[in-house]
Amino acid sequence: MKLRTALVASLLLLTSLPGLAKLPEQEDIVSIMQQVADWQIAHFHDDMERENEWENRFNAWTYGALYIGMEKWAQMAPSDKYYQFLLEAAANNKWDLGPGKYHADDQTVGQLYLELYRKFQQPHMLAKVLERTEWIMNNPSQQPMRLNHYQYTERWTWCDALFMAPPVWAKLASITGNDRFRNEMFAEYVATVNHLYDKEEKLFYRDEHFIDKRDKGHKIFWARGNGWVFGGLTLILQELPEGPQKAYFSKLYRDMAANLITLQTEKGHWAMSLKAAELYPTPETSGTAFFTYGLAWGINNGYLDKATYLPAIERGWQSLTSHVTDEGLLGYVQPVGAGPGEAWPDKTEVYGVGAFLAAGSEVYKLAAN
Template sequence: MKLFICTLTAVILQLVFVAQAKLPDKSQIMTDMQRVADWQIEHFHDDMERENEWENRFNAWTYGALYIGMEKWAKMAPTNKYYEFLLDVAAQNNWDLGPGKYHADDQAVGQLYIELYRKYKKPHMLAKTLDRTNWIMNNPSTQPMRLNHYKYTERWTWCDALFMAPPVWAKLANITNNDDFRDWMFAEYVATVNHLYDKQENLFYRDEHFIHERDNGHKIFWSRGNGWVFGGLTLILEELPQGPQKAYFTRLYKDMAASLIALQTQEGHWAMSLKAAALYPTPETSGTAFFTYGLAWGVNNGYLDKNTYLPTIERGWQSLTSHITSDGMLGYVQPVGAGPGDAWPDKTEVYGVGAFLSAGSELYKLAQD
């Protein structure tokens, strides 16, 4: 009887939380997005204090992820200043990708250049991204599909890579009407799935070193790592024509979505280790933002049932906005890493802001006036 009462109480508390976590109106979503975007632009150079030189570039993956969300916000914003910011950054980068010829992280910024090309139709915006991807396709890496302590990074041997590079290839296939980009991407993507995807859990290991590792008996599925994959799937699916490739990505996306809604905490965030929330009680906003974005995108685009997924989306957004500081900083973003770790209310990262702005762009479409 006591167990029944405890269970009933937990269910009632969860239902109360769900009832409270309703979407704000569109104007509030716009306000929250603008506060976070403006704070990030004002503090744009702060991340340049990193010790690692490879992260201290405005065309690094960290910034590339920011630009994806910032460009989504720029489309919504009542002023052109956000596109002006992005154009200025791209010009500072000389429209270059990162230095690693094959490295997926160094292709992520290409997504910004492609979207700016789509808006402004200036050939120089696309030229270097096209050159890089053509070179990779014509000189395929012979490295094995394994990371081996970062010995092999020319192929997509870690799950984060599935956000950074594949959308570039899918977008280029549409822009150039060249299916070779799409086919090359698909083959490499499937190879990564076969290597890192757990078909029982419908989640991705971050890389090979986590496949057999356990944390107090729990499989280790890093929240942001799976967020990279899930968010990246939406960017790919938007570009694909009907056919076997789209069916493959659709099934992967839906299977992940079904797993993710079962793993959300009662507080609305996703734990840094998805299957071990009790071990990582600290909120974390980058993974949560990517999941909230990806699920909202799925409802908006007819991939997911609204009645099933909306409560999860609402709780996710409420959790995210509760961690915006009074001056507009998005807190509790886990620092650069490769697995579950720590996060703090007064610490942020540019990629977390990019994920938040992406989530807001889809929440805006869901919200009522």
């Protein structure tokens, strides 16, 4: 697969010089988003070759993350074919969540169903998400707040879970008017923060097994894991009324944002291990996309100062688009994992595309100004 050689060379030069990267015109943002979205739809079944059966579903978390970004693209796309794609995907899933009753990953796809319900107002789009979430609320898990080598996964014992499930609960509170969804979510979210958040570093450990672990002396803060949290915060915040809960999430969001811009590499991406960029020099696009999305959302919604945060967004977007091939494949997406690892220019994943489209949707709004 060919990369846009001349363009990439120019972009890499720009992203290596702080202050020189600039957002492209809106039509250019739309063009590359459409290219990536179309490539992914054409290759929609490619990820179904996974060995793990629990990942080999179109309502798994991997696809759920894709749908979240694809729905944001559908809102701005020049054609309604993307909503048709999402409606067909949801119908093929029978509007159902994954099989794990409590598992956060198996709730992720509910975010798509709820957004489609908001747009089309069809009761069947809401029914199964509501049924599952009410069941969990009325039958709270008795497991401890620890992962223990995946022995306990009914509660949000790994940081990725904070993207997967809490936005479903926040959206349901907004849609139904039942504050109990929001209150239950808040209590469980705070429990996870108390378990995994490093108050000094303003970052999340992926799970308990990383808290005391070091990589050549460095604390291990996985980029995509923190990207899950940071992106998830935006999905929650937009659902909250003013009050103590919103103040709590706002502070967490702003604290993470202020630290994240200090960790961006000179080339514009965020390293797979946020505090150990020298150990992981390979670009990685899924974490970078979530951070770019979250920062751009913050400016667009009045949470972040434009003068402070726009340069990081510009460099992040330039880095991301430099890893899109001529065919529309978003490269350098780290495969499914639970910590820093490897990525390759010709390898992608559906959740990385979802993060890229989410980032583009907010960068597009910024470019208007």
